[in-house]
Amino acid sequence: MILTAALGLPMLGALALAVSSLWTEATARRFAIAVSVLPVLLLAWAWRQFDPQGALFQFVEEVPWVPSLGMSYRLGVDGIALAVATMSALVFSASIAYPVDTKHQPRQYYAWMLFLQSVSLGVFLALDLLLFYVFFDLSLVGMFFLIGRWGHGQAQFAAFKFFLYTFCGSLLLLLAIIGLYLSVEPHTFDMRVLIEQQPLAGAGMTAGLVFLALMLGFAIKTPVVPVHTWLPQAHVDAPGPVSAILAGVLLKMGTYGIIRIPFAMMAETFSRYALVIALFAVASILYGAFVALGQSNLKRRIAYTSINHMGYTVLGIAAAGALIQDTGYARELALVGATMEMVAHGLITGALFLICGSFWQRTEEYDLDSYGGLLRQAPWLTAFAVLASFASLGLPGLAGFVAEFHIFAGTFGVYPWLAVIGVLGILVTAALFLQMLQKVFFGAMPERWAQFEDLRPIEWGVLAVLSAGFVIIGVAPAFLLTLVEASATLLVGGR
């Protein structure tokens, strides 16, 4: 029941906000924050109860939904899902608590946020392919309305592009899911059965097509170069907290999906194409880093670093799926690293986008060159921006380092050359973040920012929580590692 409660409570909260018109801005906000924290607490509690020595999936719940189709409401988590879900819930709470201009529709804004929290958690907690797809699609609907209604700039265009582009991926995914479903007898959408039976192993052409559709669907969501082009526009025009969710949570659905479905259910096919996937991942790493370096728009720059970071994750997964002799330990490292990267990127980039939101609230300006010398004017803002940037570029002692270390250590054992090329990405990332910090916070301050306000208590409070998350993971990652390693061992070694 923990998992159902974790995704059900925000949904109920969203409904409560949607149906009654009695809410004032302040009560709606307080209510939404309170409700959004509940899943964090529930998942943290599940984390404490999780048995690393136990079965792969724990806290399993199953209620028949459409049994004649083999579809059930099945929930359950392994260590990977639990880690990503907890991080997601936390990023949602932070985003909901972060102040934003709700354009006189606070009730609707918070209702959509809670709705999105519920369905996003559903993606990570689902153990049924079709249920996974249901939540996956609903997250698009929620995001569409949030960007379109509360975005700025060309918000509607961005919302359309986001929805249509990612819906393409969804439908490919749906076809592939049906393909998987038809390949197992009796037909079922149960992930556990599919993972256990590996139904398409040795199915040749069919397996290839299903795999292609799955990977394309998830690559669009992740996004992997060259199907990343929806991302910059959506990020730039979305309000700060929504960007934080988009980067922190929605992108993870792509990489999590890769781990959960093609990686786990089609191990043989995955290993055949692992090198290709790794090549695309390296392309993403380099492309994301270099293009980010060329951006003069603050939010665009951070958006492109997401492509770079998700590239690391995909590289880790690809290395973990390559069935090369005697690389078991390296592959496990890579998978652990990929998961850590998901968690770290969610927290770090979430914080960075919230900081972008603070800039927009104050100045409605993202152009890096128009800023300078804000260190004096806004020391708190500077501190958090510097901390998050350092974490993002992989400074030891922060979460990004732990993740990237694992990924590259693992990949080195499998594809040494790709690891070497990929490390270049870290170098460029470091350059682009340092340059960004230097442009915005140091040097001479233009006259027009004389009234620039520093962070308000609620803002730095939220940022402090997220920062605490990635600092703790950086300094003492053991609590997270045991959780993730337990499942990674089963997924890699059990095959």
Next chain:
Amino acid sequence: MPIGDVLPEISLTLGAVAIVLFASFVRQRQHHWAAVLALLAIGLGAGLTVAQWGGAPRLTFSGVWALDGVALASKLVVLVAGALVVAMSPEWMRTDRRHGEYYALVLFALLGVIMMASASDTMELVLGVLLSSVASYPLAAYHRGWAPALEAGMKYFLIGALTNTLLTIGVVVLFGLTGSTGYPDIAQTLATDSDRLALTIATACVVLGLTFKLAAFPAHAWMPDVAQGSPVPAAAFLTVIPKVGAAVALARFVSLLPPDVASRAIVALISVATMTLGNVAALRQTDVRRLLGWSSVSQSGYALMAIVVLGVSDQALPALVFFLASYATANLAAFAVVTHLRGRTALDDYRGLARHAPIAATILIVSLLSLVGIPPLVGFFGKLMLFRVTLDGGYAWLALVAAINTVVSLFYYLRIVAPMMFGNHRSAVHVLSGQWARATMAVAGVLLIVGGLGAEALSLFTESIRFAL
């Protein structure tokens, strides 16, 4: 005569006759009671249909009338959809001098559609098509003083006359070929030996005739005009209900053909052409009703996918009926909202609707999302089943085309959703006074969600249906 087998149809006929008499003798102001009569007749018909459920599939009335799961299930879909259409009508028709007769026409048209779905004999099929056509033409042009309505009616009639003739020619050729009009005999004769050229001509004619009722390529051209120009409740009727009967009739007919007639390929091509054409044409519409008309064309294309894999995938028929039911619910919900909004049709007028009429806007959005196939609405399960049988039947390319089309369709549905949610408009929203349309809209909206969450009930219902043949 086994009168008991056609009791639902008799109740519809009697209801229609009673309504005609009622409307002739009662003041126009009281004509909304005719709607109640119509609902009673439909309810009785539905009850009697349910009572027939569960028997073994069989043919009755010397083999011309099928009494099988497919016929019964589609009959129920048609009746429920008909009830929704009737229920959304009274306020719209209130000012029309011939208010009462409208319901009689609706019942006759329903009867025709039911005959199409149940016909197991080519003559019976022609009868059903003609009855539903004849009753539908006046429905389309019911506001005869209004030029667009007349144009719609005229177009509908002309295309209908042409295709009904083709259908009849096809039936005659088929009769010449097999010496019989009953489906069992036809199937038997065709299976042994026959003139392939004549058979191809007959098949082409019959399929063309049915594409008219289905609003599928190439006889789809009436649909957008009818959706735009007819009274909105009539448009709701014509975009949904004839399709159900025609799709089942087509499936029944195609299942007779010997495998060497390339009927699968023909239907697949029609399916692709229909969905693509409907979607592309809908992209740039600025009139919501016309847009819904084109979307209705494209939805016929999806339905045809199930007919393509008929006999290859054992779940094709359930998928067909389930999809039709889900489509009917969503489209009726959308048209009920438009009715409630007094036929508001220009896309620009929908700007900011979500603030001024939140419930109507919500139901419209939900119905459009259901037409796209966003889970967990009932439309999702409809599409899911279609994709499933299409992939199962080995037509992966067709499923892929349908998926691409679905993405395209999302664009124009969002073109309605976006201004409603994101736009700002200060003007007042005029709605029909009274509760009929409002209640219908709410019921249909709830059905979309309940149908999705309770998809199991629906799919159990359609799971084991098959033809009597």
